[in-house]
Amino acid sequence: MISGRIIIVDDDPVTISIFDRILTREGHRVESFAEAGKAAVAALEAPPDLVITDLKMPGESGLSLLERVRSRVPDLPVIVVTGHSSIESAVEAMKKGAYDYIQKPVDPDDLAFVVRRVLEAVELRDENRVLRAELAQAPPAPRLLGEHAEMKRLFDRIDKAARVMSHVLITGETGTGKELVAKEIHRLSGRRGPFVPVHCGALAETLLENELFGHEKGAFTGAGETRAGLVEAAQGGTLFLDEVACVSAALQIKLLRLLQERTFRRVGGTREIRADVRFLAATNRDLGALAAKGEFREDLYHRLNVVVIGIPPLRDRRSDIPFLADHFLMRARASTGKQVNEIPPEVLAVLSAYVWLGNVRELENVIEGVVALMDGDSIALADLPARLTEPAVGGNHGGGLRPLKEMERAHIQRVLAACHGDRGKAAAILGIDKSTLWRKLKEYEEAVGGAKE
Template identity: 40%
Template sequence: MKSKLLIVDDEKNMRWAIHRALEKEGYAIFEASNGKEGVEAFEKNQPDVVLLDLKMPVMDGMEALKKIREIDSTISILMLTAHGTMETAIEAMKLGAMDYLSKPFDVEELKVQIRKALHVRELEERISYFREEAAFETGNIVIGESKPMKDLMSMVERVASTPATILILGESGTGKEIIAHLIHYNSPRKEKPFIKVNCGAIPETLIESELFGHEKGAFTGAVSRKMGKFERARGGTILLDEIGELDLSMQVKLLRVLQDKVIERVGGSEEVPVDVRVIAATNRQLKKMVEEGTFREDLYYRLNVIPLHIPSLRDRKEDIPAFVQHFLQHYCKEMGRGSMSISTAAMNQLVNHPWKGNVRELENFVERLVILSPEDEVKTVDLNTGKIGSLDVEAENKQGIQLPENGLSLDEVEKNLILQALERTGDNQTKAAQLLGISRHTLMYRMDKYGIRE
C-alpha cells in the first residue's frame, strides 16, 4: 500500500513543486491551500505524513497543527516556512511537529525527512503492537492441560490461520478474550491491530459511532470526523465481546459489514471498505435468543461459522492447581512479596470449590490471598478466613454491611475505604494501612491500582 502524504501550503507553485518531486517516490499525495482545508483533508484521507506550512490564510499552520494532533496524536508532521525562527521551531516541536524545514529547502533533504517520518511512524506502530503482545504474553495466561482445553487449543491452532469469522462461547470469566488473543497472534494478521469492543459497556446511542465512526456535525458534540473501531482494526482483528447485547437495529448494520466488507460512518453516505477479521464472543445462548426473536437468525449464522466453546472451570478441575500457582507467582512478584505456597489440604479445598465466576473469580481470590495472608504457606484456615468465591454474608452482617439489591462494585468500595482512611489520617500511609488492617506496602499497591495519588 502506498504511503499517503498531505501537502498544506497556500502557495500553489510550492505545492506543485513538492508534489512533482515526491510523486516520483511512489507516494499518494493530497493537497490543501490553507489550514482549514488541511484539517478537512487530513480527516478525509488519513495521511501518514503531513507537510504543513506555517503562514497561511484562514487558519495558520500552528492552529492546524493543534487540530490535527487532536485528531491523531501519533501523526508525523513536518513544518515548512519561509518565516522561520528558532522560537517558532521550538513552539512547533512542543505542539507535536516532528521536524522543521525553512524555505527554500533542498528537495533531497525533504525526501530524507519524509522517509524518516514514515520510519518513525512505522516504529511507533510496531512498538505499540509489541507492547500489547508483550503484555499479553507475560500476563495472567494459563491454558490448562485438561482434555477439554487440549481439544479447544487444537481447534484454535487449526482455525487461526484461516480468515473465517469465529464465535467464542462460554460463561463469564472463562477466558474468551484470551482465546481471541491467541487466534489473532497465531494468524497472518498478527502484526496488525487487535481491537477489543465490549458491546455491553457502550450505550445504545453511541455504539454505532464507536464501531463505524462519525462525520463532523453528525450529532451534537461531533466536532470532527472520528474513525470507528472497524477502521482502526484495518488489516487486523476486531473482537466484539458480549455480542448478544447489541439491539436489533445494530445487528442489521453489523450483518452488512460481514456480508459486504464496508461500513458507513454516522452522518455520512460514503462506503468505506474494511479488511477486518471478526471474532465475536458471548456468555449468552444466542440460539435461544434467535428463537425468542431478540437476535437475528441471519447474523447468528454469519457469526457462527466456527463456534468455539470454552468449558467452565468446574468442568476442568484438573487445571485449577496450575492457575493457582501461576496467580500466586504473578501477584507475589507484582506486590513485592516473597514466594508463597499452598498446602495440600488448601489446594484440595480450592479444587473442589464450584468457582461460579470461573478463572476470573479464582484470580481475584488468589490476589486477595496474597494481600491478606499473614503466612507464606496458605493453609485451610487461611482459606476459610479469606472467604472463598463469594462474600461471607454472616460476617458482613455483623459489621453492619449490607449488599444493595442492585449489587455494587467491590473495587469502588475498596477505593472509597482507602480514601476515607487516608483522609482520616491526614494522608499518613502507615496509619491508614493500620486502620485498614493491611501492610503499608499493600496499601501503596492498592493506591497505585486505583490511581490514588499522594
C-alpha cells in the same frame, strides 16, 4: 502539529531569514548559525530535534558538520540543502546519514512539509523505543493455560480456526477466558493488523454505533471533526465483539450488513468504506435460544455461528485448578514482591472443591487478594475468603446436592451481602462485569415475581 527546536546553518543571511520565517510560522523554535563550527558546538552541547544545513559554505562544509554531529549524536536527524549543480554531494550526504535533502531555490510549502515529516518520524521512533522498553519490563501477558483433555481439545480448535477467515463464535461462562481465546486466534492467524476488542455490553446503543463505525464532522452536536471508529482501527487485523448478545436490534442490522458486505458507513456519512477485518464474537448466553425467541436476529446468529468454540467451565476441569493456582501465585508474587511459599495441600483441596461460578477469573482474583492481604509466607485456610470455606446456605436437594443455578444465586447473594450491596465491589470479587451481575439479579427478580403469580 508537532513543533521542535531546529538549528539552521547557512552562510547566506537571506536564506537564514527565509527559513527562520517559514519555520517560526509553523511553530518551531529556530536557532541560526552562519558557520558550521559554531553550529556543531551548539548541537553537541544541547542536541536539537533537527539540523538543517547548507552543504557548501566557507570554512567547514555542511558534510563535515553532518559527520561531526552524527558521530556524537547518531539519532539526530539532519537535512541538507543543495543546489541543482551539486546533487552528487547530496547523495553522498544521504550515504553518510543525512535524513533528507532539499534543493534550492526552496519552496516554503516543501520545506514545511519535509520538516513536519521528519519530526513526525522521529517522534514515532521515540514512542516505539519507550513502548519496547515498557514491554520488556512488563509482566507476561495473560494466556490460556490448562493440561486437562478439554483444554487440549480447545487448543486444537483454536489452531484450526486461526488458519481460516471464517467468523468465529466463542461461547463460555463469564470468566472462562473468551477474550484470551480471541487473542490467541488472532496471534496464530498471522494477520498483521491489530487486535481490537469491543465490549458491546458496556456501551449504550448510540455510543456503541459511534465507537464501531466512527462519525463524520457535523454528524451530531459536538462532532467537530471526522473520527474513525474501531472497525477502521482493526483494518488488516481482527475485531472482537465481546458480549455480542447485548447489541440492540437496530445495531444488529448494521452489524449483519458489515459481516455480509464487509463495508460500512460512518455515522452521518454516505461513503462506503471497505473493511479488511477478521470478525470474532463471544457470548456467555445461548444465542440460538435468543434467536428462537426473537431476541436476537436469526440471520445475524447464523452469520456468526460458522465456527463455534466452546470454553469449558473450571468445574469441568478441576484437575487444572492446582496448576492454575500455582500460576496465579507466581504472578501475585511478582506484582506484590512478597515471598510466598507454594500453596499447601489443604488449601489446594479447598480450591479444588469449590464451585467457581466466576471460573478462572474468580480463581485469579482470590489468589491475588489472598497474597495482597496475608502477613506470613504461607497461605493458610484462614487466609481464604469465607465463601470458600463456609458451607453453602439455603435448602438442600438430594442429600445436600443442589442445582447449579441455585448455588450460583446463593453465592451471588452472599457476596452482595458481604459487600453491603455494593454491586461494583461484588462484581469484582465474583470475577464478572457489572452488566452481567445486573442481568443475573434481574433474572432472579423475574423468577420470584413469576413464582408469586
